[in-house]
Amino acid sequence: MRRDSIFYKLFQQSPALVFELLKNPPDNAQAYRFDSVAVKEPKFEIDGVFLPPDTDTGVVYFCEVQFQKDKLLYERVFAESSLYFYRNRSRFSDWQAVVIYPTRQLEQDDVYPHRTLLSGTQVHRVYLDELGEIRELPLWVAVMVLTTVEADQAPEEARYLLSRTRQAGSASTQHTIIELITTIMAYRFEQLSRREIEAMLDITPKETRVYRELKEEIQEEVREEATLNLVIRLLTKRFGNLSEEVRSRLSTLPLLTLEDLGEALLDFTSLSDLQAWLAEQD
Secondary structure (H helix, E strand, O other): OOOOHHHHHHHHHOHHHHHHHOOOOOOOHHHOEEEEEEEOOOOEEEEEEEEOOOOOOOEEEEEEEOOOOOOOHHHHHHHHHHHHHHHOHHHOOEEEEEEEEOOHHHOOOOOHHHHHHHHOOOEEEEEHHHOOOHHHOOHHHHHHHHHHOOOOOHHHHHHHHHHHHHOOOOHHHHHHHHHHHHHHHHHHOOOOOHHHHHHHOOOOHHHOHHHHHHHHHHHHHHHHHHHHHHHHHHHHHHHOOOOHHHHHHHHOOOHHHHHHHHHHHHHOOOHHHHHHHHHHHO
16 A cells, blocks of 8 residues: 555545455454554554454454565565564454455465465455456445556546446545545546546536635635624624724634634623733734
8 A cells, every 4th residue: 555545545534445355354344443553673564454443352454455566575464464463462363464456467476485374264365357347346446446447448437436426425425536536547647637637537626626625715714704793793782883903803813713702702891801802812
């Protein structure tokens, strides 16, 4: 996952996703959390670790996403996993490893020293291009597989996944998947700008991250202006017209401070109380 931030984001958003790739996932898969850890002496960095709930002495899962040939991948993965498990033995009842390849051809060639582990049930090798038709897979898994689709087919499949996304899940989940698919396609077509990618995928302006951030900013500004107007009306009703100096000072207050003032002014008996309260904010 050090080599592909897309999978890191996927697992951060949906830790249970890795268990959709396994034939026998744990019963409490939804309760697992995704983390990254470092093991010192010697130092190993384990990017993909799925931890059971703190109240459960369960199985810890190590995950490696490998998009490049590595002749010593299993040596490193098993060394990291075993050392981490050894140092945290009291927390876990067992460990398992999940290694995800885009295709079988990228797997380590010499696997003989690890024949026992690889032929058992403790290590799970996943080849994304062998999971089946992308349109028949669960949505989150299909997003993973999109990283392996041929470039000439990727735009069509991405548009199809976007259409599925718009029909399922909460607005927050939809936005997350849309952003991930857009990012995947941006990696696949580095020569295109972000706007060109969005046009290729038929993503409307309202679905873009920039639009959502702008909308949130506008909503925040509207809320702040409404709160300011309410505070000024309440103060004017109690103490008469406010000076321009006071109005100017109030307009510089952030939203949370304005909200605090809305409660505090109920205890004011004169404008001097307001002046004292404003002085405390400096």
